[in-house]
Structure formats: C-alpha cells, structure tokens
Amino acid sequence: MTGTDGSGTVPASAFASLPGAVVPELDAGVLPLVPLHYGDPFREQRELEAGRAIVDASDLGIVALVGDDRLQLLHALTSQDLAHLAPGESAETLVLDPQGRVEYAVRVVDDGETSWLIVDPGLAAPLAVFFDRMRFMLRVEVSDRSLEFAVVASAAEVPGLPVAAPTGVPLTWSDPWSAVVAGGWQYAEGAHPGVDRTWLESIVRRDALHEVAALVRSGSIGVAGSLAAEALRIAAWRPRQALDADERTIPHELDWLRTAVHLEKGCYRGQETVAKVHNLGRPPRRVVMLHLDGSDAVLPPHGAEITAEKDGEPREVGRVTSSAIHYDLGPIALAVVKRAVPIDVALSVRVGDDAVAASQQAIVPPGAGATADVPRLPRLGRG
Structure with missing residues (x-):
C-alpha cells in the first residue's frame, strides 16, 4: 500500500493552493504535509481558538476496526475502558508495551459498526x-x-463540513482533555488550562478535501495552519505522541492518566507498570511548561537540550519536546525533565550556540505518584 498518485510523488494537500499557504517541502511520507500557516499565525490562532477557522490535519492516520468484537479487542489491549463505548462517543487510549511504555496514542470514535482510530x-x-x-x-x-x-480539525462544529457518517453517526472525535475522565487521574495541581480546550477532529473522505477547501474560499469558514494548532495545544498542556513522547515514555510522565488511562479496568499490556508507578513509585521524568526568553526571537527545536547549573557547571536535565510562539503567552514549550529537577531552578535551553533562558511551570510535579501514601481525592467525571 502506498500513498502516491502513481507517479512516485506524494500529492499536494488540497489546502496548499489556498491564498497565503506556506507548506514545508514534501518528505518521503505517505501522506502530504499540511500548511504551516497562511501568512498570519497569530491571527490564525485567535480565529481557530474562537471556532472561526479549520485546520488541515490530513497528515493524520486512520485505522478502522470492523466487527462485533472490535470494542472487546480495543478494551483488552489498551489502557482505556472501551468495552461499552457508545456510537458517537469519543475516547482516548494508549497501546503500551509490556514495560508500560507508550507505543501508540489513539483517538477513538465508534459509529456502531466500526471503531475509527x-x-x-x-x-x-x-x-x-x-x-x-x-x-x-x-x-x-x-x-x-x-x-x-x-x-x-477545529474548535467548534463547522456548518457544511462533509463529515463522514457511514452509519448515520458523524465521525467527529471530541478531545476529552477538558476534564479528567472517569477512571483517570490528574497529577497537575491548581488551575489547568486544558479546561478551556475544545478540539474536534472530523473524518471526511479524502476526495472531499477540495470541497472543504472551497468552504474557505467562499468565506464560509476561516483557515489556520498547523503552527496555530500547535501553539494552542502546547498552551493547554496537551501531549502529542509524535513530539512529546519517546521510546521511554510512560503515561504518568505526560499526565496522560488524565484522559487516556482507566485505573480501575482489568488487565492489559503494561498495566503492572501503570499501577506500580501510580500507587507506589514516582515517574522518572515529568512534563513541564517552559516560558522562554523571547528577546532573541529564537525558538528551540524539538529535542533541544535543557541545562541547569550545578556546582557552577551546566548539567543536562531534560529536552524540549514541542515549542511555539503563542499570541498571548509568547514563546512557550513543553519539555520533559528529570523528576528531581527543582521547580524554582533556573533553566537554559540550547539553540545552536545560544542559550535561551527559561522559567519552569510544573505540569507533573516532582512528587507525582505514590498515591497509596496520600488521601485519595475524588476524581472528576466527564463534566
């Protein structure tokens, strides 16, 4: 199976011909790369957040499970309770390896006959x-x-969007990040920016993308690039596998127990690690938000080294996973650091030969885990 048009090249995104579209050079992937922006990333962020714009997310992959036992399969193999997922209901789940490390982060919506991942x-x-x-x-x-x-993708339902509905159930995944789901757990303390996040990922037929682009040309809906979507995601502390996880990631490190893990369901691959770290141990790393010094207008790339001073010498303490310039917060990043890094320590991010100062906002605090040692607080439901 390939994603080419028969000529050996990847076809361009249907959004690439929209006015102002800036698209990165095509790589060797199966699907086309999507536009980064359309000339004004800050305006696009505001329009997207307000529900007045859509994002081309056609580079995402889609897997279908068809058959009477599809939910049984998902429930048995993944971290979420999916045995009774209702048609049209959205969920997030993880496929873990036997040691509890994240292999796949999966968004799920079921239409009564097929589970769409x-x-x-x-x-x-x-x-x-x-x-x-x-x-x-x-x-x-x-x-x-x-x-x-x-x-x-969008932050609100879009009139006229040709959402696929093979069984009459629209295939729109609604991000559960705005609340801790039933059976989940939040390590982040205090006010959480995710409560304001609304995010929909609607599945359309690929040959209908030109119809979607026509909605933009007609002025029926605005358009935003992937940079705008990433800035809003990072500001909401929302993890993404492609950027924020690596081969060592366990769910606790990214606060993924909030939406993707059910702590009271039966056995699944990797469950022993999930339970041990949550109840008895501490995650070895933790995700933080970095507020970056923007005076040099330098944004650190994925994987940039983070250092802290110890005994007068800079020591590596973590890596940047995602970064963006937010229209209100300025330069921000998600990063994974060692658990024991103090919250108030001064951090620097290496960008080429430069060192960018960064202040840390804890998402997963150093004391996360070992919940068997603390009073058990009520969990929030789906809100």
Missing part, C-alpha cells in the same frame, strides 16, 4: 498490523483507511 502521522500502518496480529479468533477486520479518509 486516529493516530499521528506515520503510525496508522504499524498500528493496523499490531491489531491484526492480536485479533486471533475475534470477529474483527482491521484496515488502514488513511488513503480514503482524512481529518479536518
């Missing part, structure tokens, strides 16, 4: 292979549908 670019094919190998005698058919369907 949305994943970050490049992950649909291996995820489909994984589920196909694990279905054994279950009545489930697995397929990568990324070449037939695509995702359009």
Whole structure:
C-alpha cells in the first residue's frame, strides 16, 4: 500500500493552493504535509481558538476496526475502558508495551459498526498490523483507511463540513482533555488550562478535501495552519505522541492518566507498570511548561537540550519536546525533565550556540505518584 498518485510523488494537500499557504517541502511520507500557516499565525490562532477557522490535519492516520468484537479487542489491549463505548462517543487510549511504555496514542470514535482510530502521522500502518496480529479468533477486520479518509480539525462544529457518517453517526472525535475522565487521574495541581480546550477532529473522505477547501474560499469558514494548532495545544498542556513522547515514555510522565488511562479496568499490556508507578513509585521524568526568553526571537527545536547549573557547571536535565510562539503567552514549550529537577531552578535551553533562558511551570510535579501514601481525592467525571 502506498500513498502516491502513481507517479512516485506524494500529492499536494488540497489546502496548499489556498491564498497565503506556506507548506514545508514534501518528505518521503505517505501522506502530504499540511500548511504551516497562511501568512498570519497569530491571527490564525485567535480565529481557530474562537471556532472561526479549520485546520488541515490530513497528515493524520486512520485505522478502522470492523466487527462485533472490535470494542472487546480495543478494551483488552489498551489502557482505556472501551468495552461499552457508545456510537458517537469519543475516547482516548494508549497501546503500551509490556514495560508500560507508550507505543501508540489513539483517538477513538465508534459509529456502531466500526471503531475509527486516529493516530499521528506515520503510525496508522504499524498500528493496523499490531491489531491484526492480536485479533486471533475475534470477529474483527482491521484496515488502514488513511488513503480514503482524512481529518479536518477545529474548535467548534463547522456548518457544511462533509463529515463522514457511514452509519448515520458523524465521525467527529471530541478531545476529552477538558476534564479528567472517569477512571483517570490528574497529577497537575491548581488551575489547568486544558479546561478551556475544545478540539474536534472530523473524518471526511479524502476526495472531499477540495470541497472543504472551497468552504474557505467562499468565506464560509476561516483557515489556520498547523503552527496555530500547535501553539494552542502546547498552551493547554496537551501531549502529542509524535513530539512529546519517546521510546521511554510512560503515561504518568505526560499526565496522560488524565484522559487516556482507566485505573480501575482489568488487565492489559503494561498495566503492572501503570499501577506500580501510580500507587507506589514516582515517574522518572515529568512534563513541564517552559516560558522562554523571547528577546532573541529564537525558538528551540524539538529535542533541544535543557541545562541547569550545578556546582557552577551546566548539567543536562531534560529536552524540549514541542515549542511555539503563542499570541498571548509568547514563546512557550513543553519539555520533559528529570523528576528531581527543582521547580524554582533556573533553566537554559540550547539553540545552536545560544542559550535561551527559561522559567519552569510544573505540569507533573516532582512528587507525582505514590498515591497509596496520600488521601485519595475524588476524581472528576466527564463534566
């Protein structure tokens, strides 16, 4: 299976011809890269946040599970309680390895006949292979549908958007990040910016993307680039597998127990690690928000080294995972640092030969975990 048009090249995004579209050079991926912006990233952030713009997210992958046992398969293999997922209901779940490390972060919406899974670019094919190998005698058919369907994202429902609905149930995934889901747990303390996040990922037929772009040309809806979407995501402390996770990530480090893990469900791969770290241990790393010095107008790339002074020498304490310039907060980043890094320590981020000063805002605090030692607080529901 390939994503080319037969000529050996990846077709351009349907949004690439919109006025002002700035698209990165095509890489060797299966699906087209999406526009970064359309000339004014800050305005695009505001329009997107207000629900007046859409984002081309057609680089995301889509896997379909069809059959009477599809939810049983998902429930058995992943971290979320999905056994009774209702048609049209959205969920987030994780596929973990036996040591509890994140292999796939999956958005799920079911239409009563098919479970539609949305994943970050490049992950649909291996995820489909994984589920196909694990279905054994279950009545489930697995397929990568990324070449037939695509995702359009927004912060509000968009009139006229041709959302796919094969069974009459619109295939729109609603991000649960605005609240701690039933069975979940939040390590972040105090006010959480995620409570204000609304985010919808609507599945449309890929051949209908030109129709979606026509809505923008007609003025029916505005458009924003991927940079705007990333800035809003980072400001909401929302983790994304493609950028914020690596081969060592466990869910606790990114506060992913908030929406993607059900702590009271039965056995699944990696559950022992999830339970031990949450109840008895501490995650070895933790995610933080960095507020960056913007005086040099330098934004650190993914993987940039973070250092702190110790005994007069800079020591590496973590890495930047995502960064953006937010229209209100300025230069910000998500980063994963060692658990023991003090919250009030001065940090520097290496960008080439420069060192950018950064202040740390704890998302997962140093004391996260070991909940068996503290009073158990009531968890929030779906709100």
